[in-house]
Amino acid sequence: MKDKFDVIVVGAGPAGSMAARFAAEQGVSVLMLEKDRDVGYPVRCGEAISKKGVEEFIQLDEKWIASKISKFSLISPDGTESLIEFGESGYILDRKIFDYELAKSAANCGAQILTRAYVNGLLLEDNVVAGVKYEYQGEQKELKSKIVIGADGVESRIGRWAGLETFTDFRNMECCVQVTASNIKVDSNTLYFYFGKNVAPGGYFWVFPKSGYSANIGLGISGMEGKKRSALYYLNSFMEKNFPDAPILTSVAGGVPSTITLKRISIPGMVLAGDAARQVNPLSGGGISSGMIGGSIAGRIAGESIKMNKPDHILTYEKVS
């Protein structure tokens, strides 16, 4: 591996992979570092995305489509259901495969990828970000780069290390738990949302169908609600009431930063993208497509900035994203 890259991307989620791809497309050298063993796993996501949000970035492929969505069902606290029909307008993804494909598309454009590489600091030169420090196979290492793209998700710390105040106020964090369960007899083309302060205070429960009567079932509550009761408590009561005997295939926790995008997401030598930049729809909590959009812009601007040899060009990111 080279000892210096034009662009280093931290995190191989949808935002990171798009940043890596759009930077590599400009012909600059790109390395994407991911702390986990696998790109795309574990999946901390309900996996819903609009058709428009996905088509822009990758050609549709049945292998990562778990179901096709054409209806919304909204269920009020007293059990009344309102059904809204859209026509085929979205998908439930199989994100493990989807994220993998996104990373592969970055690799196909020339980006290098390294998993199990945990970034734990930044290199600074005259207060300008000039690379990363990371742990790989038990060894502490360093790599220089002209631009670092922080796409390190909800747990992002990259921005803070560069001096930006990027943590999420706990009241604005949607603290989530989700199970993927089987034997869930729901319509496979409908997204179900359950509302009510006893069900999911300040948020909603989602039941998103996947193939073969399995479904992602989860909720998010704000950290403020979490003072009283945890998301897990609500999940357990919901499952007991609605799907008492459903076999659980996966259970995950996760956070969605439900605030507006950070005011500052770029400083000399570094830009943030995706959840790290809080590029999430604060109403729905959806962040896959906005993360891909943010990542693609970050990658393109980083590539341009290097080609033009104009480091300040990356600061235009705040204006376009």
Add this chain to the structure above:
Amino acid sequence: MYRESRTGKLLIDILPGKCDFCGCCVGICPEDAIELKEAEISIIDHRCTNCAKCIWSCPVEAIKFNKEGILV
């Protein structure tokens, strides 16, 4: 479950058996006091102010107050 407190002042602790390594607490910690690897989590004692925000934000109740600072 025990965990040595390096400063003797740490009042919270993460129960590693319950933690899902999801990063929610890392994202809200105002002091950048939580270190999270793939499946390893720890609190950086000298940064933590025991503000309890991570306790409230953990979706799976994996962080607890610990009045003695050592025994969980």
